[in-house]
Amino acid sequence: MKKSREDHAARFDDKAGEYDESQSDEYRACANAVVEYAAPEADDVVLDLGTGTGAIALGVAPDAARVVGRDISEGMLEEAARKANKRGLENLTFGSGTFREPNYDGPVDTVTSNFALHHLSDAEKREAIAVIAGFEPRKFILGDVMFFGEPNPDVPFYSPDVDDPATVGLLADAFTDAGFSLTAVERVHDQVGVLVAERSHTAAQRGAE
Numbered sequence: 001m002k003k004s005r006e007d008h009a010a011r012f013d014d015k016a017g018e019y020d021e022s023q024s025d026e027y028r029a030c031a032n033a034v035v036e037y038a039a040p041e042a043d044d045v046v047l048d049l050g051t052g053t054g055a056i057a058l059g060v061a062p063d064a065a066r067v068v069g070r071d072i073s074e075g076m077l078e079e080a081a082r083k084a085n086k087r088g089l090e091n092l093t094f095g096s097g098t099f100r101e102p103n104y105d106g107p108v109d110t111v112t113s114n115f116a117l118h119h120l121s122d123a124e125k126r127e128a129i130a131v132i133a134g135f136e137p138r139k140f141i142l143g144d145v146m147f148f149g150e151p152n153p154d155v156p157f158y159s160p161d162v163d164d165p166a167t168v169g170l171l172a173d174a175f176t177d178a179g180f181s182l183t184a185v186e187r188v189h190d191q192v193g194v195l196v197a198e199r200s201h202t203a204a205q206r207g208a209e
C-alpha cells in the first residue's frame with residue numbers, strides 16, 4: 001500500500017461529492033461489466049468491497065436479496081447511502097470495513113469490487129483474496145486497474161504515487177491459490193480489466209451438469 005488506509009480514506013472523503021461525475025468511459029465500461037457478471041439471483045447476498053459511492057452495490061441491488069457495501073471512507077459511504085435512499089432501495093446496508101477486515105460475518109453468495117483493490121500492495125491483495133475466499137462465495141467479480149502488458153504510468157487509470165495495480169498474472173495466481181477458478185477475463189483497456197473467479201467446486205459442479 002503506497003499510502004496508509006487513513007490517507008486513502010481522507011482522499012476519498014474529499015472527492016466524494018464529485019466522484020460520480022469525474023469518471024472515464026473505461027471506468028464506466030468496467031463497472032457495467034462487473035454488474036453484468038455479478039447477475040445475482042433473487043435470494044443472493046452480495047458483498048461489495050471498496051463500495052465507494054455505491055456504483056456496483058446500487059447496480060446489483062434491484063436483482064439481489066441483500067447488498068452489503070463496505071468502505072474506509074465515511075464520505076463515500078454517506079454518498080452511497082444517500083443515493084440508495086433517493087432511489088427507494090431498501091435492501092442495502094453500507095458500513096465501515098476493509099478488504100482484509102470487512103466487518104461482516106453473514107452469508108455471502110457473490111463478492112464484487114470495482115476500482116478499489118489496486119490501493120493495496122500485491123501481498124495485501126493476496127491476503128484480501130484469501131479473506132474473501134473464506135466467505136465461500138459462489139463467485140468474486142473483480143473490476144480494477146490491472147496490467148495486461150507492461151505498466152505505462154503515462155496513460156490514465158493509475159497514479160504511481162498512490163495506486164499499486166497488479167499484473168493480471170499475479171491476480172490469477174492469487175485467485176487460484178485461494179481456491180478460485182478464473183472463468184472469465186475481460187480486458188477493458190491495457191490497464192483495466194474484469195476477472196470472474198468462481199469457487200473451484202462450483203465451477204466443477206457446473207461442468208458436471
Ligand SMILES: C[S@@+](CC[C@H](N)C(=O)[O-])C[C@H]1O[C@@H](n2cnc3c(N)ncnc32)[C@H](O)[C@@H]1O
Nearest residue numbers: 012050051052055072073076098099114116119
Ligand atoms: C476509486 S473508488 C471505487 C468505488 C466504487 N467501487 C466504484 O466502482 O465507483 C475506490 C474506493 O476504495 C476504497 N478503499 C481504498 N482502500 C480500501 C480498503 N483497504 N478497504 C476498503 N475500501 C478501500 C476508497 O475509500 C474508495 O471509496
